[in-house]
Amino acid sequence: MTKVGVYFGTFAPLHIGHLQEIYKCATENEKVLVIVSGYTDDRGAQIGLPLAKRLAYLQEAFKDEPNFVIAGLNETDLPPMPHGWDEWTKRLYSIIFENIAETPADITFYVGEVEYVKELIQRFPEDMNHYQVEIANRLEIPISATKIRGNSLRYWQFIHPVFRQHFTKYVTVLDNETLLRRLAYSSNSPLVTTEMDNISSNSGIVFVKNPIHIENMDIIFTENSETKSKRNTILLDDKNEQLRFYHSIDALNEQFKINIPRLGK
Structure with a gap:
């Protein structure tokens, strides 16, 4: 089976913590699907980084990675979390199936939040693919997009170079x-x-x-x-x-x- 790693987030902005998890994902899989999600006036849009711009920046950031697929998931018309998981995961799997030519596939989700594990597992599709979730230890790289949005210059070295132009x-x-x-x-x-x-x-x-x-x-x-x-x-x-x-x-x-x-x- 083709091994596929899926990493999703708002990426407002993309930072070294995200990057190392994505590269780990790449070393463990044959194909990597990076999905940026968001909605109108989300935390990225509030600092001038709406979903479309984040998607374009991510595509630029990973343009030298031939096994990467970068996609966007627009949540604007979905119920807000935590009530939107059903619709959100349906849209997530739609993006995955559109970008995986080979089936069955061994699909691993790489997530940074403990609560995501339960929400994803209970919504695994019953199909020919194999699904699993791996959680990252965020303490290993103590940075967050929230910290960067609060003081980008203080955490400048953690921001991906493509996203630095915005700050x-x-x-x-x-x-x-x-x-x-x-x-x-x-x-x-x-x-x-x-x-x-x-x-x-x-x-x-x-x-x-x-x-x-x-x-x-x-x-x-x-x-x-x-x-x-x-x-x-x-x-x-x-x-x-x-x-x-x-x-x-x-x-x-x-x-x-x-x-x-x-x-x-």
Whole structure:
């Protein structure tokens, strides 16, 4: 029988914990089916990662894995959990059968929640396939998408590179390129000409000299109080260059919940 591993989740975002479980799944099976599920205004959509975008990112993340199939499961029209298990599993098995050409198959579900085991087992289809469930030990890699959504920069190293583009923070300083450059170098971050430049996926914060879409910046330092209506604008009211530099570092640390080192106050 063909061995098939099935791994499902919301992937908002995909992180190293997911990734290692999926790769484990790949080493134990001939074929891997990764299913991203979600609904309108789910926890991913609330941070700008709706189901369609997560599906596209997953397809990009695993494009070099010929034995992987990436699929989406839209839950929008289903009853909310825990009342939607019957309809949800019917849709799950429909996706599995659409993507498994060979039957009978040995199908293993890899899950991260204990309650999923019971719900899946009691709904195993009575057909020619063999079904089983394996649960992951989440304590081995202590990370969660919830933690990442709460503070993406703190947990940056855990986010899959394809998903990092969604969490990159862009910073500019209007009319003070010297301060912009010093902040970039002090935080060991890239300094680019525009936010359209090719940015390394390892860069959680990017400093931009000539932002094209200034309204989309995560933080703007400016001396012009009229720009305070812009999103996350910080007014530079210090005339002392040294104070201005250190106050800017403090503002970045507070805004992004990070710890850029600086000299004592």
